[in-house]
Amino acid sequence: MFSLVATVVRVVCSVVAALIVAHAVFVLFEANPTNVLVEFTAGWRNTFGWFTEDLFTPSDPKIAEAINDGLAALIWVVAGSLLSKLIVRLTPTSKARA
Numbered sequence: 001m002f003s004l005v006a007t008v009v010r011v012v013c014s015v016v017a018a019l020i021v022a023h024a025v026f027v028l029f030e031a032n033p034t035n036v037l038v039e040f041t042a043g044w045r046n047t048f049g050w051f052t053e054d055l056f057t058p059s060d061p062k063i064a065e066a067i068n069d070g071l072a073a074l075i076w077v078v079a080g081s082l083l084s085k086l087i088v089r090l091t092p093t094s095k096a097r098a
Contacts, residue, residue, distance in 0.1 A: 002091035006084040013080020017073035019044040024069030028062050045069060048076065 023041035025031075031038045046053075049072030056067045 002087055006087040009087065010080045010084040013076045013083070016044065016048045017076040017080075020049045020069050020073040020076065023049075024066045024073070027065040027069070030062070045072070048072070051075075 019041050023038070023045040026038045026041060033039070033042070049069060052068040052072040052075070054064075054068070055071065056064055058064050058067070
């Protein structure tokens with residue numbers, strides 16, 4: 001049961017990270033900001049990657065957004081992995097019958 005929860009946590013965090021990376025790619029390659037897919041990924045980035053917004057501010061705003069988005073995605077992947085490992089580690093062990 002707990003391994004399933006750990007897997008779900010890892011997958012959800014990875015999906016969030018993938019959507020943030022997709023937004024970074026859209027910004028980097030100047031995708032149409034009014035496109036539904038671009039707006040969708042921007043919403044995910046604003047909701048789940050707000051903590052890196054304007055963290056780094058190079059002169060090129062596209063590069064700045066890509067770096068900040070990439071960092072947010074990396075944090076989500078690492079956090080998901082660590083939380084998943086913690087869940088597995090704290091799983092109660094069943095006592096073996098003699």
